[in-house]
Amino acid sequence: MSDDKAGASPAAAYLAIDWGTTNRRVYVMAADGSVLATARDDRGIKSVEAGCWADELAGIRARFGDLPAIAAGMVGSTRGWREIPYVIAPAGVTELATGIGRIPEERFFIVPGVAYDTPDHADVMRGEEVQAVGACLSGLAPHDALFCQPGTHNKWIGLKDARITSVTTALTGELFALLRDHSILAEMMTGPVEDGPAFRAGIADAAGGDLLSRLFGVRASVLLGRRAREDGAAYTSGLLIGADVAAREVAGRLVHILSDPNLGPLYAVAIEAFGGTSTAIDGQAAFVAGIHHIWSMIDD
Amino acid sequence: MSDDKAGASPAAAYLAIDWGTTNRRVYVMAADGSVLATARDDRGIKSVEAGCWADELAGIRARFGDLPAIAAGMVGSTRGWREIPYVIAPAGVTELATGIGRIPEERFFIVPGVAYDTPDHADVMRGEEVQAVGACLSGLAPHDALFCQPGTHNKWIGLKDARITSVTTALTGELFALLRDHSILAEMMTGPVEDGPAFRAGIADAAGGDLLSRLFGVRASVLLGRRAREDGAAYTSGLLIGADVAAREVAGRLVHILSDPNLGPLYAVAIEAFGGTSTAIDGQAAFVAGIHHIWSMIDD
Structure with missing residues (x-):
């Protein structure tokens, strides 16, 4: 084109x-x-x-x-x-x-x-x-499929017979931006957001389900020398994306991720961590x- | 004094x-x-x-x-x-x-x-x-007690033999303020924060554990005419305080709430909703x- x-x-x-x-x-x-x-x-x-x-x-x-x-x-x-x-x-x-x-x-x-x-x-x-x-x-x-469209307001869209049967929007991306830009965690969130040990630790901690205290833990872990400050953003991203994916019951399912070059691969990691598989779909096509x-x- | x-x-x-x-x-x-x-x-x-x-x-x-x-x-x-x-x-x-x-x-x-x-x-x-x-x-x-100190960073403090044995901080209050002041939910959060049907609906929805999508639901419910705009702040408060309390396993326990005239009564409602009881403690004393x-x- x-x-x-x-x-x-x-x-x-x-x-x-x-x-x-x-x-x-x-x-x-x-x-x-x-x-x-x-x-x-x-x-x-x-x-x-x-x-x-x-x-x-x-x-x-x-x-x-x-x-x-x-x-x-x-x-x-x-x-x-x-x-x-x-x-x-x-x-x-x-x-x-x-x-x-x-x-x-x-x-x-x-x-x-x-x-x-x-x-x-x-x-x-x-x-x-x-x-x-x-x-x-x-x-x-396929005509029966679960889609994920990562973004500020992450969308999960379920279809049967090529008709939309469920819609769930999570505030995942916006919450990340709010925390990075305005919260007490901001000074711990200046590092890169990328897949790696910190991101995966966030996913693992999300499985416990206590997002509100895990978020404060971002700060406490840095203050106590348990996590490097530059890993705070990746860990927090893992925590939020992990909490999002954990609530979707993806185990054993194939998720079709509408392409997003930044967030798509991170969601793929989280989906796999919770027992699902994923494939990328060309959003423009x-x-x-x-x-x-x-x-x-x-x-x- | x-x-x-x-x-x-x-x-x-x-x-x-x-x-x-x-x-x-x-x-x-x-x-x-x-x-x-x-x-x-x-x-x-x-x-x-x-x-x-x-x-x-x-x-x-x-x-x-x-x-x-x-x-x-x-x-x-x-x-x-x-x-x-x-x-x-x-x-x-x-x-x-x-x-x-x-x-x-x-x-x-x-x-x-x-x-x-x-x-x-x-x-x-x-x-x-x-x-x-x-x-x-x-x-x-008593010397064995669970304390809750509501605030920007809500504290849960467990003591045995009058010694602190556990500390859990939740970002509850700060997250509420971030959402009210900076998020896409802000226009739905201009009403009062008080106990009532909207606050209790938030607590009930928090029990499902999917905080990230429930937060977007604040917006969707108003757009679809299912919740009055002026109830958005109370509902969101119930959602966040509910998510905080839900993670603490308060069922059958007595929680000692260190006094906060605004938030203390709201936490008391949430603790009761999750099967616990509470008593207010004079924080200055x-x-x-x-x-x-x-x-x-x-x-x-």
Whole structure:
């Protein structure tokens, strides 16, 4: 794929946009679902001021071609262009297409997010549903699969028959950032976050289930000379990712990790530590497959 | 007790200072261990600049009397006047007196903190040890007791034969503040923190052990209209205090809560929810009893 040159390609049929909070990726799509060009930038929804969405879209079209567009992600949230109601799990490509949000005068479509709403657990997502469904429908993963999408808000998505049946979001990444940036542990968290003995010690300690005291233990262990200060960040990462994975009952299961070059390998280590196996899925390929399925099912 | 008037009392023998990070309380003590006067201010150690400790003490003496002084708390940490090495648990009043830090030219003594250091768990405290030991020795609690001191860093202190045998610190209070002040949950945490259905729902959800996803659930539940936004802070408090208490195996046990007018009652509710009972202990009385025992055992 090359950047930014196929907007005028004769085969270009529509634009697909993965529009998150911080970043955005635009794909120029052919009618058969192949990608003619793609480019990523930092124009996530928090970079777009209220009232400026049509201008923003005009800028995308000036660059990639004057085509109808379909977007998924936080662009459909209260903080995005227009709030599109969640579809309720279980939900597959049919529900996502039926629940599509439309801004006809702009030839713009927004994929709804998915909510999981049972008496025991409430959860929501916007954007990840396209990747998970797309991975199943394109053969990147089986129709019954468990996905993990590492990130600030780590997502666990269960599918049966290529339909989303469960959603669990963990505050793992955000909590790590809060502790590193604002907590009493900050001075112990300046080292690298990487796989190694400290990260694995964190995973092992997470198995005990007492996260709140293990976090203070980051400080106590350094003060008592039991752990090197430069290992604090890796240990804390192991503790948090370990606590996240420990709660998912991955033993004996295969987890499909939607690609993240930094966090994906760390989650793979933790999944293995708790008796599971994992495989990496190309998140862009999954998104393209999912968004094209949805596009093909809506009347534009 | 009255403020600030007994510095010149003929019976005054020494000053006892509970000197924490943010606040400080000074007691004017008689030789028999009774309190002649006490006052609290916000001159915690973070208010004292390096090199100004002798001046700070001179100010205390100008106000309360020119007496020898003994202090406990963060004043003995790396960030305090002088770092006093921790004594290692098990430790009682004998070890605390033996490990006393001395600044003879200032007629100033600093109680050491206590470290708990086993292969499975490392922990430290400075200040709380005086209250726990004092409560046992003065009859406020039995010699075998479990204490909880709610706070930013919540302490659980186990004693046998009036000696500290275990220390567990949980980051409960600090994590609550981080989430309220800096996280994506902040907008859902502007309501009151108080006992009620939302707080108790948080405790109940904490029993499931999946804190990281329950925290994101604070947001999802509000977005899905399942919980009122103004209940978010109370629910999150219940979740965190519940997770803390759930890890302590309080079922069938009596927990002695060192008094905290805000957090103490909330911990009492959580302890009961997990099958324990609790009783409130006067933290000032416990401190006075403990510090006087230590004072009586050192050569000044």
